[in-house]
Amino acid sequence: MEEAIKVYRGKYLESTHTMHVAVVNTKGELLYSYGNPDRPTFPRSSMKPFQAVPVLETGAARAFHFADADISLICASHSGESRHRERVLKIIDGIHLEENHLQCGTHIPRDAESYKALIRNGGELTPVYSNCSGKHSGMLTAVVHMNEDVNSYRELSHPHQQRILQAIEDICEYPKKNIEIGVDGCGVPVHRLPLRYTGLGYARLANPFMKQDEHSQTLNQICHAMMKHPEMVGGENRFDTDVMRAFKGKIVSKAGAEGVQCLGVVGEDLGIVVKIEDGNARAVSAVALEVLKQLRIGDEAIYKELDHYVNTPVLNTRNDQIGRITVQFELVKH
Secondary structure: OOOOEEEEEOOEEEEEEOEEEEEEOOOOOEEEEEOOOOOEEOOHHHHHHHHOHHHHHOOHHHHOOOOHHHHHHOOOOOOOOHHHHHHHHHHHHHOOOOHHHOOOOOOOOOOHHHHHHHHHOOOOOOHHHOOOHHHHHHHHHHHHHOOOOOOOOOOOOOHHHHHHHHHHHHHHOOOOOOOEEEEOOOOOEEEEEEHHHHHHHHHHHHOOOOOOOOOHHHHHHHHHHHHHOHHHHOOOOOHHHHHHHHHOOOEEEEEEOOOEEEEEEOOOOEEEEEEEOOOOOOOHHHHHHHHHHHOOOOOHHHHHHOHHHHOOEEEOOOOOEEEEEEEOOOOEEO
16 A cells, blocks of 8 residues: 655655545444554544543532533643643642642643743743643543542542543453553553544544433533643644534544544544554644545635645745655545
8 A cells, every 4th residue: 555645855755654534434344544543552642532531420520510622621731821820830729739649741832922921030930931830730520529649640540540541441442451551751641542542533533412421411511622722632724623623513623642633523423543653743734634534524714714724834944844744545335
């Protein structure tokens, strides 16, 4: 199979990427694919909407008066903008903990202006700047609500991580005994399962009442919170935020590290998962949009608005365009 993603420097082919796609409905039926739809994969941060499920189902979100923006934030890989940091700190303050209870570690935020301001003011990076601080604040909210140990909430044996594992089994319909566990970049467990089962999870996230069970209302609440407040899921100039804004209640979207992108299509009974084989994410948004085009989701005006995610230039350090990335493939219908 010819590589679908080609990277050119000038007119010369420099690199290629292999990819996999699974498009699944809420019955778990594989509708379309490309590559290996059964590739075992850690969806990484694409699992955050499912990791948020126990925060709602324990009653923690209600007890601590979470707004929709809070629910969106606990599903986020945010850019560390002021609005993200302020909301995380408000959640932590509301459960009477301190920022140092967040065990997500630290890294330079994607939002360069926030980092520059921190340096100018002589500050140091703290956990709230982590793109996963929203997820961790949600986990701590549930742990506090359930009167559980806040120091070990990251451990797989902790009751909250076991609640997450059960939710993933239920929603993705993949036995938890078969879900392989790794450690994510922020220190919590991350779950490995075949792509098509993650696609099923996103079909259910976007269409929770097509197959009703005890999680349907929760998934509906999470889906609509993310679409209502896409700025919390990512931030400015982020694909998840921009694609949800452009499709206006039609798409729920969440990226994951190592070249993963998941989308659910509201009202169409579709869940989509993309994995770039070598983990390079530079073309994943273009692939995701090409999948949507081939499924005839959206119109010309939407794709024009998102054109900069499709026609991806290769830039040098002078910000000159010195190449391009092309995506060409055809989904296989099952």
